[in-house]
Amino acid sequence: MTSSLSTTFTGLNFVNPFVLASAPPTENKRKIMRAFEAGWGGVVTKTIGLHPVENVAGPKTIYQRTSETKPYVSRMKRPDTVSHSSWNWELISDQSLDLWLPDLEEIKTTYPDRMVIASIMAGAGNEEEMENWRKLAKAVVGVGCDAIELNLSCPHMDRKDMGANVANDEEIIRSVLQAVKSAVSVPIWVKLTPANSSLLDGAAAAYDAGAASISLCNTFPSLPLMDPETLKFEVEVDGLVTSGGLGGLAILHQALQRVSDISRAFPDKSISGIGGIRGFREAFNFIVHGAGNLQVCTAAMEEKGSGGIGVKLIQELKDDLSAYLEQKGHSSIEEFRGIARERIVEHSQIRRKSDTYNGGFAISA
Numbered sequence: 405m406t407s408s409l410s411t412t413f414t415g416l417n418f419v420n421p422f423v424l425a426s427a428p429p430t431e432n433k434r435k436i437m438r439a440f441e442a443g444w445g446g447v448v449t450k451t452i453g454l455h456p457v458e459n460v461a462g463p464k465t466i467y468q469r470t471s472e473t474k475p476y477v478s479r480m481k482r483p484d485t486v487s488h489s490s491w492n493w494e495l496i497s498d499q500s501l502d503l504w505l506p507d508l509e510e511i512k513t514t515y516p517d518r519m520v521i522a523s524i525m526a527g528a529g530n531e532e533e534m535e536n537w538r539k540l541a542k543a544v545v546g547v548g549c550d551a552i553e554l555n556l557s558c559p560h561m562d563r564k565d566m567g568a569n570v571a572n573d574e575e576i577i578r579s580v581l582q583a584v585k586s587a588v589s590v591p592i593w594v595k596l597t598p599a600n601s602s603l604l605d606g607a608a609a610a611y612d613a614g615a616a617s618i619s620l621c622n623t624f625p626s627l628p629l630m631d632p633e634t635l636k637f638e639v640e641v642d643g644l645v646t647s648g649g650l651g652g653l654a655i656l657h658q659a660l661q662r663v664s665d666i667s668r669a670f671p672d673k674s675i676s677g678i679g680g681i682r683g684f685r686e687a688f689n690f691i692v693h694g695a696g697n698l699q700v701c702t703a704a705m706e707e708k709g710s711g712g713i714g715v716k717l718i719q720e721l722k723d724d725l726s727a728y729l730e731q732k733g734h735s736s737i738e739e740f741r742g743i744a745r746e747r748i749v750e751h752s753q754i755r756r757k758s759d760t761y762n763g764g765f766a767i768s769a
């Protein structure tokens with residue numbers, strides 16, 4: 405049997421299912437072009453908006469590491485450490501829509517077989533903001549973008565009517581989808597926040613209102629650590645911090661659980677898995693829980709010597725997935741996508757030590 409890395413996801417053909425997530429690796433034309441040259445199947449652009457953006461006066465992202473000898477988590481340089489997470493408080497793209505448009509057009513013309521998903525964001529609560537969503541959507545589709553990802557998930561916004569601040573509101577999810585769907589006919593992905601007690605309701609509203617896919621997860625709201633000696637936060641401006649987003653390996657399990665929840669509730673719907681992918685094993689785990697597309701951010705940013713776009717990483721991901729498909733005799737990821745779904749059950753259904761317990765049931769491998 406011949407195996408293939410190509411996948412069809414939300415009606416789009418991906419040469420491989422690995423996509424750079426919306427973040428610094430996709431913040432400009434130069435990086436996106438290099439990413440496609442390196443072999444990524446697609447990119448979700450850094451989120452594009454219409455309002456002015458000014459980032460904090462200090463580092464926007466830190467990389468935290470831990471070690472076997474002293475396993476605390478810190479950005480401090482120490483020998484023999486491994487990656488734990490990224491923490492960031494970066495806002496959306498500070499490049500204007502007008503500057504993005506010719507770049508997106510050139511990228512699509514140069515790499516017609518790679519998928520360009522434009523991440524966009526506007527506000528909520530009035531018709532002017534709905535018009536902003538429509539304007540952004542029409543503009544990016546007009547220059548050839550294959551799909552749109554609605555950013556309803558950024559955990560650190562400078563406005564109350566944007567990002568994760570509105571992701572609890574099913575009416576807003578519906579109204580934004582309605583506005584964007586009235587403007588364009590490409591697939592619309594909706595990126596939700598993992599920090600939402602009613603995630604399933606949000607996903608249901610998004611799918612019902614016409615979302616082709618849910619993208620999960622954005623970073624988890626979190627605080628950076630304080631150093632006991634200096635009493636400084638590991639990232640701060642004038643001694644102050646605010647909630648930012650945790651990404652990377654540290655969020656893998658939590659991201660998987662949320663992807664699994666949505667995938668089991670809506671097994672026929674599409675889901676793009678994000679959060680802690682560093683190689684094939686993490687990607688595999690998202691696929692078995694139902695993801696048909698994989699997005700990567702922190703691991704690509706951390707790769708040294710490649711300008712933070714994961715040149716070695718994409719080669720490894722492709723090689724390792726290829727080898728796995730061959731070894732198992734699978735023609736594509738579709739043959740094992742979702743196989744974990746039926747093995748996630750209620751706690752009461754897990755067999756107990758005592759034979760007399762009657763709440764459990766046997767699971768066959």
Ligand SMILES: Cc1cc2nc3c(=O)[nH]c(=O)nc-3n(C[C@H](O)[C@H](O)[C@H](O)COP(=O)(O)O)c2cc1C
Pocket residue numbers: 425426427428450451464465490491492494495496497523555557558595621622623650651652653655678679680681699700701702703
């Ligand atoms: C520095 C940085 C900037 C990010 N900017 C955006 C953004 O503009 N829009 C967005 O939807 N997600 C953004 N993200 C979130 C990532 O796309 C991704 O969802 C998250 O980092 C989890 O993936 P990871 O564990 O592979 O890093 C950003 C993440 C980081 C680290």
